[in-house]
Amino acid sequence: MQALRRWLHDTAGGLPAIFWYLWSGLLINRAGSFAMLFLSLYLTDARGASEGLAGAVVGAYGAGGAGGVLLGGVLADRWGRRATLLTAHLGAAGLMAALAFSRHLAMIAVLAALLGVLHSMPSPAFVAAIVDVVPEARRSRAFNLQFWAFNLGMAVASLLAGVLAEASFVALFLVDAAATLTAAAVIGWKVPETLVGRRPAPAVRRRELAVRRRPGLHTALTDRTFLVFVGLTFVLAVLTMQTSTIMPLAMRADGLRPSAYGVVVALGGALIVLGQLFVPRLIEPYRKASVLSVSTGLMALGFGALTVADELAVYLGAAVVWTVGSMLAAPPNAQINADLAPPELRARYQSVFYLTFPAASFVAPALGGVSLQYLGDRHWLIVGGLGLVAAVGHLLAGPPRERRVAALRGRDDHSGEVVTVGR
Incomplete structure (x- = not known):
């Protein structure tokens, strides 16, 4: 038992509470981020899009992601980490709900590109916030836990996505939106702004x-x-x-x-x-x-x-x-x-x-x-x-x-x- 306690302390001990709220938000977000895994299937099966058009829409989501990463980094340094995370999560939840009920392929393509932006915005803000609050000596274990949460969340998402996609694509998008809102609630409730200003020499x-x-x-x-x-x-x-x-x-x-x-x-x-x-x-x-x-x-x-x-x-x-x-x-x-x-x-x-x-x-x-x-x-x-x-x-x-x-x-x-x- 003592060896187990020592291992738990070495693995996850000494990390501030804010880190664990960030970690929880990341885990919830990743576990619920499964709708886009089935976007191409949704387009071809439910919306009658050709494979080429479906690929173009998925590509628009990826292009939005590249822009979202840069935008998220700039905003996290200007607005703050918390404001960027909340904006991205709340916006993504709204767009995902809109995607659930969209019927026109042009509108779906626009929503997919915007979702790519908002889904990628949190990444630099999450990591910057972790660096802000975790002492340097403990950052390695913090990043290790972040990587673990990301993969655990993706594993859960993969399992849930198949079940929901067979039941209803609308349910797939709405549950994804609900998970994103839950992550936003955790961040809004428990994560303060971590960006600080320095008065240097x-x-x-x-x-x-x-x-x-x-x-x-x-x-x-x-x-x-x-x-x-x-x-x-x-x-x-x-x-x-x-x-x-x-x-x-x-x-x-x-x-x-x-x-x-x-x-x-x-x-x-x-x-x-x-x-x-x-x-x-x-x-x-x-x-x-x-x-x-x-x-x-x-x-x-x-x-x-x-x-x-x-x-x-x-x-x-x-x-x-x-x-x-x-x-x-x-x-x-x-x-x-x-x-x-x-x-x-x-x-x-x-x-x-x-x-x-x-x-x-x-x-x-x-x-x-x-x-x-x-x-x-x-x-x-x-x-x-x-x-x-x-x-x-x-x-x-x-x-x-x-x-x-x-x-x-x-x-x-x-x-x-x-x-x-x-x-």
Whole structure:
């Protein structure tokens, strides 16, 4: 019993109450965010859209998501984290309810694009708020729990979505809207504004004023150390996207049924839900750059192994390897992203970081499909090689990142008192 208590403390102890309310809002939101998983099926089955038109509407949702990430970062730094989260959740709930009763395809396309914006807006605000309230020494476990909640919520959403879609598409959208409203209620009731203003020392103040004369996104987009990290994360995202874009095609070419693909995906989700909480203690003694190098290397080996895969057992074994890699990568990836951002631009840096995922969702299928068509199984050698290059890149980029983080911490140590924005 004592060992269990020690593990619980190491895994989830010492985190402020505000974090747990944010965590609960994220879990509720993800568990209820299932309607868009069936958007293409809804369009073709219930609204009579062609497959091409359905794909265009789903693409509009994705394009809205890319814009929403950037908008969410800017608003979270200007309005505040709480205001951005509430605006996004309340707006998304209203749009989802409207989508439930929309009949015209043009209106559905507009609503889908707007939902893409509002569904993506909370991501930088959530992470920025976590960084605001969680002490640096405990952020790794906080981000680990965030990753775990995200995957647990997605697993629940996948199970609920199938049941609701068979019963009623209208119910699917309305339950999604209700879950989003519930998450908004938790945030509105229990999460205060976490954005703070600093009164720094004169020299630091001059540097901050110089930064503020330029748009915040410009600062993030010209920060070389940060962009190297974003580029390496983009490679990791491209590897991750193989599971939902190219791997199903490869499995079909090997004569495996769609149910086999479902088993591989379910295995990855189960591993994350069952094992993610053990990750912080495992990686705590090691440098973040080393952990990211090992994790990216494992993902490279897992996907590279698909070069010789022709049976379900091989796919399952490879899935274990790349899933362990993604589990190890989640906490340090989020923490480095938080550490590299100046406090006054924290959410905008998050928004640039989160752009890697919609970008990867476009690049992975666009280039991967051509690669698989012309190279066959050698496609996986390219994927594995790309991952190994990124693994080496993390080792090389680690020391400059650490120096940059140390410099930012030194700047904050010379800052003056912290005051709440608006006072």
